[in-house]
Amino acid sequence: QVQLVESGGGLVQAGGSLRLSCAASGRTFSGYTMGWFRQAPGKEREFVAAISWSGASTYAADSVKGRFTISRDNAKNTMDLQMNSLKPEDTAVYFCAARRGVATMRVVDYRTWGQGTQVTVSS
Numbered sequence: 001q002v003q004l005v006e007s008g009g010g011l012v013q014a015g016g017s018l019r020l021s022c023a024a025s026g027r028t029f030s031g032y033t034m035g036w037f038r039q040a041p042g043k044e045r046e047f048v049a050a051i052s053w054s055g056a057s058t059y060a061a062d063s064v065k066g067r068f069t070i071s072r073d074n075a076k077n078t079m080d081l082q083m084n085s086l087k088p089e090d091t092a093v094y095f096c097a098a099r100r101g102v103a104t105m106r107v108v109d110y111r112t113w114g115q116g117t118q119v120t121v122s123s
Contacts, residue, residue, distance in 0.1 A: 002026040002112055004096050009117030012086055016121070020081040022096030022114060030054075030074040033103045035110055036081045038092035038119075045095070049081060050103035059103050064090075086121045093118050 008020040022034070035050035049060045049070040058070050067086075072079040079096060094117050097110035104110075 002029060002032055002098050004098060004112060004114035006094065006096050006114040006117040009094060009119045011120045011122065014086060014088055014121055014123050016086050017082070017084045018086065018119060020083065020094055020096075020117060020119070022079040022081075024077045024079070024098070029077040031100070032098040032112075033101060034070075034072060034079045035097045035099070035103065036070060036079075036094060037097055037107060037110075038090075038094045039116075040092040043092075045107050047105035047107070048094070050105070051079065052103055057103065059105070061105070083119070086119075088121045088123045091119060091121050 002024045003026045005023045036048040037045050038048050039045040047061050051058045051070045051072050055072050067084050069082040096114045098112040099110045
């Protein structure tokens with residue numbers, strides 16, 4: 001099973017940018033579909049973006065389309081989330097996750113999770 005560690009979170013003003021990274025170790029990273037999810041205080045964890053094992057297909061929640069970009073580098077065993085035009089409502093703990101099979105938006109479909117990284121956007 002792959003192990004995941006997120007980094008890159010922090011405090012940023014509205015309209016700013018952050019880049020999150022997810023480093024994977026263990027089993028072959030390229031065999032996994034990867035996703036980013038987030039959880040704000042008092043809310044359920046929600047889908048943000050996903051990327052196929054090859055990187056050829058990407059998916060994003062409507063709330064982040066046009067602002068967030070997901071990418072991966074299988075040679076480096078990393079996945080990134082470039083977040084631009086950040087809004088206060090983007091404030092949450094961001095998690096990377098992995099699953100075998102096609103990309104989905106459902107939390108329950110992802111079996112492996114990182115510990116999360118906090119993103120705070122001030123107004």
